[in-house]
Amino acid sequence: xxPTIGFRILARRIRLKLVITPQTLPDIESANVIADIKGSEHxxxxxxxxxxxxxxxxxxxxxxDGAGVAVSMETANLVQKLHLKPKRTIRVIAWMNEExxxxxxxxxxKDHEKEWMNHFAAMETDGGADHPLGINxxxxxxxxxxxxxxxxxxxxxxxxxxSLVEHCGADIDPMEKAGVPAFSPIQDSRFYFxxxxxxxxxxxxxxxxxxxxxxxxxAVLAYALANMxxxxxx
Numbered sequence: 001x002x003p004t005i006g007f008r009i010l011a012r013r014i015r016l017k018l019v020i021t022p023q024t025l026p027d028i029e030s031a032n033v034i035a036d037i038k039g040s041e042h043x044x045x046x047x048x049x050x051x052x053x054x055x056x057x058x059x060x061x062x063x064x065d066g067a068g069v070a071v072s073m074e075t076a077n078l079v080q081k082l083h084l085k086p087k088r089t090i091r092v093i094a095w096m097n098e099e100x101x102x103x104x105x106x107x108x109x110k111d112h113e114k115e116w117m118n119h120f121a122a123m124e125t126d127g128g129a130d131h132p133l134g135i136n137x138x139x140x141x142x143x144x145x146x147x148x149x150x151x152x153x154x155x156x157x158x159x160x161x162x163s164l165v166e167h168c169g170a171d172i173d174p175m176e177k178a179g180v181p182a183f184s185p186i187q188d189s190r191f192y193f194x195x196x197x198x199x200x201x202x203x204x205x206x207x208x209x210x211x212x213x214x215x216x217x218x219a220v221l222a223y224a225l226a227n228m229x230x231x232x233x234x
Contacts, residue, residue, distance in 0.1 A: 032104040033094040037076055039226065041087040046115075047225045048091050048122040049075050049218060052098035052171055059201030063192065066203075067129035067211060069094045071185075074215035075222050086226030088120055095171040098126070102170060109174035116178040121225045121232060123183040124169025125218060128196075130188040131210045132217045134161025138168045139181035140233045150224045159217050161186055179234040183225075185217050 033053070039045060051068020055061020072092045079090060096104035112119070134154065137143055144162050151160040167173070168182035176182045195201045 027103075030096045030103070032096050032108060035076065035092045037079055037086060037090040037092075039088040039090075040085045043089050044118050045088040045120045046091045046118060047086070047088055047120055047222050048093055048172065048175070049222050050093040050095060050122070050124045050169070050171060051126060052095040052104070052124075054097055054099050056099055056197040056201070058197065058199040059195070060203065062201055062203045062206055063128040064196055064201055065098070065126050067206060067214070068125035068127075070211060071125045071129075071214045071218050074212075075219040078215065078219040079223060084223055086223060088226040090222050090226055093171075098171050102173075105171040105174060113174070113178070116175065116180060119175055119178075119180045121181045121183060122169075122172040122175040123218065123221065124172045125185055125214065126169055126171075127184065127187045127189060128192040129206045129211045129214060130191065132157075132159040132185045132187055132214050134159050134163065134186040135217070135221060136163050136165045136168050136184045136186055137181070138165055138176050138183070142233050143181055146228075146232070147224070150220065154217060154220060157213060157216070159185075159213070181232045181234065183221060185214055185221075187214065 049072045051070070051072045052065045053069060055064060055066070060066070072094065076090060076092045079086065093108070098105065134151065135147070137147070141164065144164055147162055151162050154160045163186060168176065168184040172182050195205050
């Protein structure tokens with residue numbers, strides 16, 4: 001018979017003194033970084049591919065969201081390296097100030113709100129850098145049906161899931177609200193919140209192979225959107 005171990009729980013009041021020193025400093029000038037690959041047939045129509053530049057102040061922001069910026073830049077790089085000719089413009093945006101107020105997103109909305117009809121689709125990568133499983137879609141159910149052929153291609157690398165969601169990204173939220181179909185990669189997020197917004201969010205958490213997989217998924221999606229024959233329902 002196993003021995004019985006007794007525990008004595010002591011009720012004790014503990015008093016802590018916390019010294020917290022947050023500050024809100026005056027705004028300074030900053031900027032979104034924007035680059036376009038001009039469309040060959042409809043250059044005025046935009047496919048936005050994006051991530052955000054700033055990070056939480058405890059860490060270096062490798063998974064949140066240096067990875068998203070890297071994926072967006074690599075999407076443009078892959079299109080160029082493969083000598084692809086998108087019919088619509090692929091616009092890469094590295095958003096400023098997502099973490100502390102969305103100033104970059106709000107300014108873009110202010111500058112371009114009269115052009116939302118020419119924003120064909122928007123996507124944001126802001127979920128880390130782990131293995132991609134598919135694509136989130138903020139749009140009508142018909143959009144999901146239209147992307148079945150794309151999902152079939154992505155399934156070859158295990159990223160063929162299509163999921164209708166209510167939200168795809170904080171920075172592209174103004175476009176979502178204007179009815180622009182929105183997308184984001186679905187990623188394996190089991191370990192994301194081990195590091196998210198902590199001092200542990202550093203470059204050693206990035207697996208290069210999985211980062212490249214995300215770039216491939218976003219590049220396939222961006223090119224498919226840029227070359228679709230029919231508009232997406234809004």
